[in-house]
Amino acid sequence: MIIKNIAILSLLLLAVCEITTAQTTITFEVPEGKNVIDSIQIHSPTNNKLQTIPFKNNIRISFTEKFPERYMFIYLEGDIIRETSQYWIDTGNIRIVVKGGEPGDSTYTPITETIIGSPLTYKAIDFLEKRSSMERSKDTAAVNSYLIRFYKENMNNPLSFVAGDFFYLYNRENNIQQFTQINSLDELQDSVIKKNGFYAKMLNHRLWTKAHFLINFFNTQSFNNIHGGTVTGLIRPIWVNVLFFLNDKTPAALKELAALKKALPRFTSQKINLLIAVNKVHYPSWKNRLMKLHVKDIILVDGDTFFDQTSFSPFTKFYFIEYGRKLSGYYDSFDDVKKIYSSHYEGSL
Secondary structure (H helix, E strand, C coil), X not given: CCCCCCCCCCCCEEEEEEEECCCEEEEEEEECCCCCCCEEEEECCCCCCCEEEECCCCEEEECCCCCCEEEEEEEEECCEEEEEEEEEECCEEEEEEEECCCCCCCCCCCEEEEEECCHHHHHHHHHHHHHHHHHHHCCHHHHHHHHHHHHHHCCCCCHHHHHHHHHHHHHCCCCHHHHHHHHHHHCCCCCCHHHCHHHHHHHHHHHHHHHHHHHHHHHCCCEEECCCCEECCCCCCCCEEEEEEECCCCHHHHHXXXXXXXXXXXXXHCCXXXXXXXXXXXXXXXXXXXXXXXXXXXXXXXHHHHHHHHCCXXXXXXXXXXXXXXXXXXXXXXXXXXXXXXXXXXXXX
């Protein structure tokens, strides 16, 4: 679909449909006698609801979004979808001018001629076109530089998360160390903006990508087991694997190990695979405690290699892995592991 970047200053209106949020009103305009649209369906990732609005005068609908958003518009004549379009829309008073068609014209397709009052719309279109062009050039450094720069320029705007999402997807094969650039910027984003649906999408892609490398790390290499011998294939294709990575011996780490120890009988009864990985630099300080644990797989891991190959820092942390392939989350506290287990499965830890 092509948007002509022109302003239509005078229109005889047949239909006006307004979408109102706390900060945004979108007005659709169609020339007099040129409308065959009965209704519009509207969806946004954050709202995650498909709402159908009769295309008549002075129709208003409230959304929960209070920041720029990518909206999907589905134009309908009866049950026939005439056109589907998606645009990033700024907050404020926005006009979407739609080219009209003759009633009864079965070939009519609604075409958005211009979007007035939303510079973000055209910024998003330019970004997507430039990103696509740069990726075809296969200049990894240039693509990464552009995505990082665009992310920074659009901080506290959900459009930045689109750049972040592309960054993860573009680097997922062999440049996972690049992830730290976006990770550090994420921390600077406003917490309100993080409620946007694209933030969740970006995090899901990040988690999916990092899960691939994390699981491969433990399944494709051999590790020394503190009980003797070497082991591999440590993340099992079963419902739940819990990986506990131990780093230096701190009061907080001691507390989490004690909490885990109390729950060991339930790991057995619930048939949960438990793997404890210890940063081998700190193993001497943990040795006496770990040797007393009734856990089959307690392995020694080089912390630097772990970071290089997974992009996870070698800090004390729990990883909750489902079906041997899905990283559902990683946590500082065993209490969080118990919560996610109870929310997904019957029983408790």
